[in-house]
Amino acid sequence: AQSVAQPEDQVNVAEGNPLTVKCTYSVSGNPYLFWYVQYPNRGLQFLLKYITGDNLVKGSYGFEAEFNKSQTSFHLKKPSALVSDSALYFCAVKGNTPLVFGKGTRLSVIA
Amino acid sequence: IAGITQAPTSQILAAGRRMTLRCTQDMRHNAMYWYRQDLGLGLRLIHYSNTAGTTGKGEVPDGYSVSRANTDDFPLTLASAVPSQTSVYFCASSAQGLAGGNEQFFGPGTRLTVL
Incomplete structure (x- = not known):
């Protein structure tokens, strides 16, 4: 069975600092x-996805994520956080079954 | 382009009553989905449809039914509502279902309270 873990319920970061929201997954196959x-x-609004190819994926609003197969991770990153990035972020994985979502991480960017 | 519309926006319902949540998409997507979102539990799939005329069960299907008579509409019915069905319900669609890596597009949600 496929699953997603977002180990942090809440992430706080100062505006202008880099941010990371963590995600690990378990799935059969690619x-x-x-x-x-x-x-x-x-x-929910789509930010980015990894299907195949380059491990670093760039998405909307300056966000990017790095696929790491050996660590089964797909962490979301942004070099410089904005107050407007404050929101709830969900990681999701799909194998040959419907999409499975993590429980979400609330990001708070403090001015 | 509206994308996905859901109705009603919110509803308070007495336990035991029947309720249908409506979902319509104008993107001609093959696949549609119903999720419920509960605090601390994320989104959980209730039912899905890979294409018009077919439906499948998700993670939490009990107490819910769906139909997919055409491409655009995917109503979710609670035959006899119970308080544990109090939740925010999201409809979503994607160009393909199980076979593809297409992203899903979400509606604005329906907030349902069952008393």
Whole structure:
């Protein structure tokens, strides 16, 4: 069975500092990996995905994620955080079954 | 382009009542999904449909049913609501279902309270 772990419920970072939101996964075969963001009272929005190819994936709003097969990780990163990045972030994995989401990490960027 | 619309936006429902949550997409996507979002549990898949005319069970299907009569619509029905079905419900769609790596597009959600 496939699964996703987001080990941090909350991440706090100062504006302008780099941010990392962690994600590890378990899946049979080659994974499809996704990051989504959710702003208050809104649906999820797609940020980026890894399907195949370059391990460093660039997405919306300056976010990027690095696929690490040996560590089964797909951490979300941004070089310089903005207050407007404060939101709930979900990692998700898909093998040959429907998408499975992690429990989410709340990111707070402090001015 | 509206993307995915859901109705109602919110609803308070008496236990035992029947309720249908509506979802419509205008992207001509093959696959559609229903999730529930609960604090601390993330999103859990209720039911999905890879293409019109087919449906499948997700992680938490009990107490819910779906139908997919056409490409655009994917209603979710609670036959007899119970308080544990209080949640925020999201509909989503993707160009492909199980076979592809396409991202999903989400609707704005329906907040349901069962008393």
